[in-house]
Amino acid sequence: MTVTVDGATRLHIIVGDPIAQVKSPTGMSAAFATRGRNALCVPIHVAPKDLPGLLAGASLAQNLDGIIVTVPHKFACYAHCTSATERAHFLGAVNIIRRTADGGWFGEMFDGLGFVGGMRAKGGEPKGKRALLVGAGGAGSAIALALVEAGVRELAIHDADSVRRDALIKRLAAVTATPVSIGSPDPAGFELIANATPAGMRPTDPLPVRIEHFTPDMFVGCVITAPAVSPMVEAARAIGCKTSVGGDMYAAEQQLMLEFLLGGSSTEAGARR
Amino acid sequence: MTVTVDGATRLHIIVGDPIAQVKSPTGMSAAFATRGRNALCVPIHVAPKDLPGLLAGASLAQNLDGIIVTVPHKFACYAHCTSATERAHFLGAVNIIRRTADGGWFGEMFDGLGFVGGMRAKGGEPKGKRALLVGAGGAGSAIALALVEAGVRELAIHDADSVRRDALIKRLAAVTATPVSIGSPDPAGFELIANATPAGMRPTDPLPVRIEHFTPDMFVGCVITAPAVSPMVEAARAIGCKTSVGGDMYAAEQQLMLEFLLGGSSTEAGARR
Missing domain, CATH: 3.40.50.10860 (Leucine Dehydrogenase, chain A, domain 1)
Known part of the structure; x- marks a missing residue:
């Protein structure tokens, strides 16, 4: 355009x-x-x-x-x-x-809300679900908070950096009653899987989770935009999972950003510094 | 576009x-x-x-x-x-x-070169001409220098502010052998008339020069862009003068600016500070 x-x-x-x-x-x-x-x-x-x-x-x-x-x-x-x-x-x-x-x-x-919005646009709903989040960096932290805000029943967080993983878990525990625990790369038993790491951007990257434990009832979301469909998401789709990709997250986030910039969705009323 | x-x-x-x-x-x-x-x-x-x-x-x-x-x-x-x-x-x-x-x-x-370029686009050529410039401010100073650079035979400058008029004349005298003198609002005897003042932007403005002394052989140029044709230029056109307006200056100047930004017309070789 x-x-x-x-x-x-x-x-x-x-x-x-x-x-x-x-x-x-x-x-x-x-x-x-x-x-x-x-x-x-x-x-x-x-x-x-x-x-x-x-x-x-x-x-x-x-x-x-x-x-x-x-x-x-x-x-x-x-x-x-x-x-x-x-x-x-x-x-x-x-x-x-x-x-x-x-x-x-x-x-x-809006990174976390964008991820959740992208999920919902693809038929996923976090509310009441057991969620596994991989990645506790900037994007992962935002997504963790958004998943808790959206009402997941339980959130497990995996990150190779155990210090930032534990720090995020501790900080979340201070603001929510939702159980937040240490996760692993094994998605077995979870209903919602979220990858917030760059693993999958390069062909040589290891997969962020053990995709052999995916089951068709799981919703699998990923933040990666390049490639448009990460190997993890490809694997999930192959067995019939609903999925969302980085492009879905961005599309939802752009709408939120537009409303925010035009003054329509957020108010400064609750803001503090 | x-x-x-x-x-x-x-x-x-x-x-x-x-x-x-x-x-x-x-x-x-x-x-x-x-x-x-x-x-x-x-x-x-x-x-x-x-x-x-x-x-x-x-x-x-x-x-x-x-x-x-x-x-x-x-x-x-x-x-x-x-x-x-x-x-x-x-x-x-x-x-x-x-x-x-x-x-x-x-x-x-480029303000002065733009003015000269706008003139030339409308059939005016400063080289060898007797020129009267009204206005010794920022635009006027740039136009004065450009007229001298373009080879006018003589330049007379009028400004209600005699201090800045005289300062400009003195500074020009230091860089050119072209005769530069004190002018008046009377265009009689000049071949090129340039208005570099805002007089003509408002309907109540006085005319910058005595238009009753315009003759058809004069070229009359003006920097004003709103209105598109100033009353002075209207008067000049009415008796058959060739004229240029602020829009002509801007069109020429835009071309110069484009070449400058794309690196095509000026070199830093002669630059100093």
Whole structure:
């Protein structure tokens, strides 16, 4: 889809390093146009060391309304926010920030909600399920919180890094009554399997879980966008599982980001800092 | 014309205050697309007090290649340049800056060349002519230098502010052998009349020159873009003069800016700071 630009165009940027692969400039700009907004999302390639200066400078642009954040800036951009959702405070990370009426910056983290939204779009429902999450990094943490918020009956978390795995489990235990436990790569007995690791991006990667224990009643979701269908998801589909891929997550997340930037879905009412 | 944007899009910004009226985002973005470049020009609304911070931050964006400058930032942006053309040094102002291979910022001022280019597009040629310029401000100074560079036989400058008029005359005398003198609003005896003041933007404005002394052999040029044809130019056309308007200047200037940003017309070889 093509877009237009003129002197009155409102700006949104996406900050990342690298940046060329990001889909928000095309997707969000098209979504703004579809909504009849004279607005664009443009890419900004900025190194971690330069991020604070970039954000300080960009904030001086009176027609900059929003900032989308991708790797590796999600934690650093949280520090730029003057207010944020409880979810973002819990995660210490944001993937989107919008300018508030008083000139501040209000942050949110939609990665987890995007994953759950992508699942639901493919016929998965976390509520009441026994869930296994592989990966306790930035994406994994966001997904863990979202799965708990969505009402999973139980959440097991596996990560090769036991320190960050245990830290995440401990932090979740402080905010939810949902049982959160140490998981393993074995999906046997779980109803929902979520991969939040990069395992599957390269042909030589090991599989994140023991796919030989997949059963057709399981829902299998994955964050990987390249390849579009990871080997884990391919294996799940082969035996009849419902699945969601990184593209499903992104599609759901883009809708959430659009509503957030246009001011429709989140309020600053519950925000604190 | 519509344009596209994706993660690999190279950015150019135009800084101004106000900004909504500027034409470069549409015009330059379309020109980039026509040249097959994945590049955009987007507007940045920034107040004078915030300009240094904006420029410092924006410079950290690795995919920012160029900065177009409009009022009131042309003098302040000169200070941001690490190198500039002799023309920009003389004027102490730039209307465009591009990033150099070593990460610096190389500035140029095309307002005067744009005016001359607009004249030529409408059949005017400054070389050998007696020229009267009204207005010794930023645009007027740039046009004065360009007229001298283009080979006018003589240049007379009128400005209600005699201090800046005399300062410009003195500075021009230091760089050219062309006779430069104090002018008046009376165009009698001149072959080329250039208005570089805003007189004519509002219906109540006085005319910048005594139009009753226009003769059909005169070329009459004007920098005003709104209205598209100023009352002075209307009067000149009514008696058969060749004329150029602000839109002609902008069209010529856009072509110069495009070549500059794409690296085709200016070299840093002669630059100094």
